[in-house]
Amino acid sequence: MIDNSSRVPDSLLSRRICQMVKLDPDAPAVFFDGQTFTWSFYADAVADLASLLAAYPGARRVGIVLRNRPGPIAALIATLGTGREVVTLSPHLGDIGLEQDILDLAPDVIVAEDADWARAAVLGSSEMVGAIALRTGADRGLAAQPVSWSPRPSLRDPGDVAVLMMTSGTTGRPKRVELTYDRMTAAFRAAGLVFDDAHEPHLRGRTDILWASVAHISGLYFAVAHVVEGRTIALLEKFEVVAWTELVRRHRPGYVRLPPTALRMVLQAGVDTETFDSVRAVGSGTAPLPPELMDEFEARYGIPVLGNYGATEFAGAIAGWTLKDKKQWGPRKRGSVGRAHHGIELRIVDGETGSVLLPGETGLLEARGGQLPGADGAWLRTTDLATIDDEGFLFIRGRADEAINRGGFKIPPSVIEDALAAHPAVDEVSAVALPDPRLGQVPVAAVTLLSPATEEELMEYLTSRLTRYQRPVAIKVVDQMPRTPSLKISRALVREHYFDGDTQHEAVEVPETSPGDTAMTGEPS
Missing domain, CATH: 3.40.50.12780 (ANL, N-terminal domain)
Incomplete structure (x- = not known):
């Protein structure tokens, strides 16, 4: 058993965050929905998290339901500023998927806004894993949610992990990857950011x-x-x-x-x-x-x-x-x-x-x-x-793989196939990509059935099992699947036989979790 009761990594990134949020407490840090949040909003979040978890030094893994709102972002900054590990939890997952994520990852702490704490999947799963529950929001820093938590021995080496993040599934099924503090620091430096203990930090105007x-x-x-x-x-x-x-x-x-x-x-x-x-x-x-x-x-x-x-x-x-x-x-x-x-x-x-x-x-x-x-x-x-x-x-x-690239989000066909195959009426499934003039590609699926089911029923079945961008834009019930000589389902023939000429789709839109840019920070050189 690993004793991580007192160890909190002292990384350059954590020190930098703590320096920056204290430079000018009254200067604007975030503009959101007509409101201005100063750097003190971040500084208070760092102090709040350290204070709330002072009695639980072993509580290192912090799951955050990450919405693009000031509260969750402040929780992200506070977690990294105190040298803990961020576990990203997507608010766009259906209840079943989000609950399973929390149960599988068992965070020591869960941070969410009121709207997400109102979801049974979040509150129920946090109780099941015994997590400390914290509320965040634009009108507060971090406040404790009355959920019991019993310190449990950890088998995890605290190591140097900064973020435990879900991939988009380019090379297969989406999986969690560990981003260490050192690797994140290296990524910022590779993009042209210079920060170390020898350089005086300062705020920028733009x-x-x-x-x-x-x-x-x-x-x-x-x-x-x-x-x-x-x-x-x-x-x-x-x-x-x-x-x-x-x-x-x-x-x-x-x-x-x-x-x-x-x-x-x-x-x-x-x-x-x-x-x-x-x-x-x-x-x-x-x-x-x-x-x-x-x-x-x-x-x-x-x-x-x-x-x-x-x-x-x-x-x-x-x-x-x-x-x-x-x-x-x-x-x-x-x-x-x-x-x-x-x-x-x-x-x-x-x-x-x-x-x-x-x-x-x-x-x-x-x-x-x-x-x-x-x-x-x-x-x-x-x-x-x-x-x-x-x-x-x-x-x-x-x-070299078969991932479907929907506006920047990579969807392995197996994610859609596994979700549809779990429906009791479904026999076989094949998910393929179709070209789309706006998103590049969109997913569609063909299914054979064991018992009657409509395409609308199958679409509804996926709403709590897949994110919005993972759901196919069309499902077709077919009599049989075309196969290769080795009897494997041929995705190429599925596309050709059942979706050839399908270039227009209803409700083809930018996914709710719009993809961003994995490029550089600041301005280009």
Whole structure:
């Protein structure tokens, strides 16, 4: 048994957070829904969490129902500021999924707003795991919820874990990955942030806009970065063109983040060019950036779009464009996601032999660096097919797996298939991707039945089992599944036989947890 009763990691990131939130207590830190929250809001949250948990030094793992609201973000900052481990809990999960997450992860502490504590799944599961329950909100710091908690011996080594986060499922079923304090620090440094005990911290004047879900790596990364860098943020609960453009006009940021889905929405909404008067560059990540979309946006607004490449497992982006590279290489490297960030090495290998390929040859991408998981110096193999040219520019050619990329969220077909297969009337399931003009891809599913069930009933069945973006836009009941010679269901034939020509879908919209940018922080260099 490991005794973690008194150990709280003393990381550079935690020290930086505690420094930044105390620099100017009355300066604005967050603008949200017509309200201004000063840096003292964060400082109070750090102090509140330390005080509330002083009697429970073993309570290190803090589950937070992470909405894009000041209270949950303050809880995130407080957890990292006190050297504890954040367990991300998505408010967009159905009750069954959220309850299972809490039961599986057994956080020592759960933090949520009143609306989420009203959900039986949150309150009931927190009682079952014996968690300390804390309320948060815009009108308070952190307050104890009257739920009993009995200190229990922990078998977990407290180690250096900062965030236990769910991946989006690019390489298979979504899984939890550990992001350590050291790796998060390395990710910030790779993106150009300099902070250590030798540099005097200070607040910056410009305001950034944060709308990417903090329950996912993009939003969480930038929520923490805004504190580390000392920038004010204007916060949105999700991306909406009108609300976002109003914030751009009001706060005049120098750099904004728009993944391909949001770029397309801005273009389709006909946002005027004056809105972008202050913007020097637009960062775009989370999903492949079609060159034609980039060209259209740049032609209309005269602003360079800087693509990037990253993943949850990487604690952010590991490659991207800079303004300098864009000016020098832009037209010649059209379609590239940029070059490796500082401290990151990239190479392309043969998927079968592992041999390193020459510039321009296509193979599996491997990476190594301080922000990547694994042993020091070890290469991490991805499932992305890619090439690297003579100047070091990375081009992503596709995926070696079958993940469906819906506006930046990666959905393994097995997630949909397993959820539908649990219905008592369902025999077999095959989920596939269809092209979509706005989101890139959307999921659909074909099912065979053991007993009668309508497609509407099956859709309703998924509402409490899958997030909104994981749910298929269409389900078709079919007589039989097409198969390969080895008798496996052929997804290609399912798409061809049952969904060929289906390019229009009802209610195809940006997922409620709109994807954000896994790129850089602050302004581009």
